[in-house]
Amino acid sequence: MTPKTLTLQDLLRTDFAPGGGTQEYFVNMGPQHPATHGVLRLLLKLDGETLRQVIPVLGYIHRGIEKICEHQTYRQIVHLSDRLDYLSALANNWCVTRVVERAAGIETNERIETIRTLMAELERLQSHTLWWGVFGMDLGAFTPFLHGFRDREELTQIFEDTIGARLTMNYIQPGGLLHDLHKDFAPRVRAWLKDFGTKVDEYDRMLSGNLIAQKRLVDIGALSGDEALGLGATGPVLRASGVPWDLRRVRPYGVYDQLDFVVPVGEKGDCWDRYWVRIEEMRQSLALCETLIENIPEGKTMLVKPAAKIRLPEGTFYEELETPRGIFGVHLHSRGKDMPWRFHFRSPNLHNLWCITKIAPGARVADIVAMLAGLDLIVPDMDR
Amino acid sequence: MSWIRLQPQKPGPRRIGGIELQTVSAPRPDSDSLWKVALGGLKGMLGGMKLTLGYVTHPSKVVTQQYPENRETLKLPERARGRLYFVKEENGFHRCTACRICERACPNESIIIHAHKGEVTKKPEIDHYVWRLDTCTFCYACVQTCPFDAIRFDGRFESAVYDRRLLVYNLNDYAGPHDTLARKIEDEEQRASCRTPVRPYEGPVPASGEKLHGIEPLGPPRGEDE
Numbered sequence: 001m002t003p004k005t006l007t008l009q010d011l012l013r014t015d016f017a018p019g020g021g022t023q024e025y026f027v028n029m030g031p032q033h034p035a036t037h038g039v040l041r042l043l044l045k046l047d048g049e050t051l052r053q054v055i056p057v058l059g060y061i062h063r064g065i066e067k068i069c070e071h072q073t074y075r076q077i078v079h080l081s082d083r084l085d086y087l088s089a090l091a092n093n094w095c096v097t098r099v100v101e102r103a104a105g106i107e108t109n110e111r112i113e114t115i116r117t118l119m120a121e122l123e124r125l126q127s128h129t130l131w132w133g134v135f136g137m138d139l140g141a142f143t144p145f146l147h148g149f150r151d152r153e154e155l156t157q158i159f160e161d162t163i164g165a166r167l168t169m170n171y172i173q174p175g176g177l178l179h180d181l182h183k184d185f186a187p188r189v190r191a192w193l194k195d196f197g198t199k200v201d202e203y204d205r206m207l208s209g210n211l212i213a214q215k216r217l218v219d220i221g222a223l224s225g226d227e228a229l230g231l232g233a234t235g236p237v238l239r240a241s242g243v244p245w246d247l248r249r250v251r252p253y254g255v256y257d258q259l260d261f262v263v264p265v266g267e268k269g270d271c272w273d274r275y276w277v278r279i280e281e282m283r284q285s286l287a288l289c290e291t292l293i294e295n296i297p298e299g300k301t302m303l304v305k306p307a308a309k310i311r312l313p314e315g316t317f318y319e320e321l322e323t324p325r326g327i328f329g330v331h332l333h334s335r336g337k338d339m340p341w342r343f344h345f346r347s348p349n350l351h352n353l354w355c356i357t358k359i360a361p362g363a364r365v366a367d368i369v370a371m372l373a374g375l376d377l378i379v380p381d382m383d384r
Numbered sequence: 385m386s387w388i389r390l391q392p393q394k395p396g397p398r399r400i401g402g403i404e405l406q407t408v409s410a411p412r413p414d415s416d417s418l419w420k421v422a423l424g425g426l427k428g429m430l431g432g433m434k435l436t437l438g439y440v441t442h443p444s445k446v447v448t449q450q451y452p453e454n455r456e457t458l459k460l461p462e463r464a465r466g467r468l469y470f471v472k473e474e475n476g477f478h479r480c481t482a483c484r485i486c487e488r489a490c491p492n493e494s495i496i497i498h499a500h501k502g503e504v505t506k507k508p509e510i511d512h513y514v515w516r517l518d519t520c521t522f523c524y525a526c527v528q529t530c531p532f533d534a535i536r537f538d539g540r541f542e543s544a545v546y547d548r549r550l551l552v553y554n555l556n557d558y559a560g561p562h563d564t565l566a567r568k569i570e571d572e573e574q575r576a577s578c579r580t581p582v583r584p585y586e587g588p589v590p591a592s593g594e595k596l597h598g599i600e601p602l603g604p605p606r607g608e609d610e
Contacts, residue, residue: 012404076491079523143436150447157461164463164537170523178524183415197516204390207431218413244398264392276410307485307529331454376499 038379069343111299175304221359232351235326241269460539479534486526
């Protein structure tokens with residue numbers, strides 16, 4: 001079930017008002033629109049205020065990262081991967097690291113894997129708090145934006161202490177971690193987790209429990225499980241449609257096999273389900289972080305020399321993991337050199353974006369903003 | 385008419401791909417009487433307003449930083465990647481041996497090293513350690529791979545300038561041997577004369593001397609030579 005592709009020429013040739021009646025017209029949403037979170041351009045075909053068709057137009061932030069990767073050593077590729085989906089930088093780092101480690105046969109220890117898992121979960125919280133704030137703002141409520149960023153900022157500072165960067169943190173590297181944890185890391189994370197437990201309830205009081213917000217989300221943009229699978233949607237978007245596919249449970253990596261958590265799923269796959277799935281994921285991640293922060297074993301955090309060349313054997317390798325937005329995969333083809341011959345990212349946002357072509361027709365212009373916010377799109381991840 | 389109560393529904397196992405997972409379902413709207421819905425809506429709105437007002441009346445919970453008023457007290461963490469600098473020994477010598485490991489580790493050639501063979505020491509000595517902040521991605525590879533701990537990042541972050549050429553730095557303040565090499569020079573006079581001063585904006589990479597309309601040509605920063 002692939003989405004029908006249409007060129008712009010095809011569209012311009014279509015009969016806008018067959019047999020008289022109302023005339024359909026086009027409106028460009030983006031590439032500079034605050035609700036598209038970057039440079040995503042949506043071409044809307046409208047009949048009055050009713051959407052007939054949505055055509056996403058990409059290419060405004062294409063940087064050719066996959067091509068650049070062919071001229072970078074495996075250690076250098078890591079820092080490019082956090083320029084894709086900048087809100088899940090550590091998860092992207094981890095995916096590149098995993099494929100390189102598996103291909104090169106580098107074994108890691110328990111401490112490295114635990115810290116990686118903890119960082120990925122903290123980043124999920126960081127990403128979802130930002131999403132929640134921006135979601136509120138897209139719906140027209142400005143206060144959630146400030147609250148979301150307030151909670152994110154403290155976590156950003158914790159990352160800054162340990163990693164040194166705030167947004168594009170390349171911390172997880174082939175063979176280990178860039179730095180050991182900062183001495184303030186554990187106490188600060190504990191304090192933040194304790195504080196954040198009450199903040200999620202605040203989120204519920206402020207936005208989830210609001211009737212106006214609920215009315216704008218329920219039964220808007222319903223996507224069935226089959227459609228979501230057909231479009232390649234992953235992450236909370238797929239789980240909201242009722243498919244409990246979470247790589248952390250289905251194919252555990254890191255130390256997820258030792259952890260116990262519940263996968264939140266939706267029923268109808270509308271905006272409300274997508275919203276609630278992410279809110280519940282925050283609670284689950286919070287519990288995971290509380291377990292992980294108490295159970296970090298001792299050990300080394302870097303097992304190979306930082307300046308040593310990493311050569312991969314000839315072959316094709318693929319690894320994937322669950323970022324806050326879905327399944328991020330790295331597919332690399334090696335010809336035995338210290339640089340890949342071909343490098344490809346399977347990014348969750350590109351696939352999640354095409355859900356908009358399925359769920360938007362029939363809705364109103366104001367609803368498309370809620371749908372975009374519910375899909376939680378990051379544009380640099382689509383275009384790469 | 386409906387209003388959603390925020391409790392997870394239907395906890396229980398689900399099967400996918402032959403694997404059993406514990407899941408919970410999203411709450412869905414129930415059908416309620418109009419009064420219940422109206423009350424629920426009012427409750428939701430008042431709850432949100434109460435929360436916001438709570439923050440208004442408790443200014444101690446405000447977390448806003450007053451930048452740039454707090455510049456004196458604002459300290460970035462010690463691992464912050466702000467500006468690259470050369471580590472200097474107490475005697476004023478740096479540690480860079482011009483081994484070019486950082487140059488090779490740099491993903492986009494933001495580090496360019498110009499070196500020559502020293503007349504006295506017969507070893508590579510650095511002329512210009514050019515660091516291009518304008519193309520640097522702050523990936524930390526140079527500091528991580530340096531075997532001599534010669535370069536580090538510090539927390540200086542206010543790097544905005546009006547001319548791109550001002551972002552091309554010379555990190556070394558002299559051209560000459562590094563600390564351990566300089567210690568081996570026995571002649572005191574020779575050791576003192578082996579260093580040639582280098583200014584931050586000197587070197588082959590910036591188009592120094594070129595004149596742009598409205599921008600003064602690059603030279604020593606004003607105020608330093610006076």
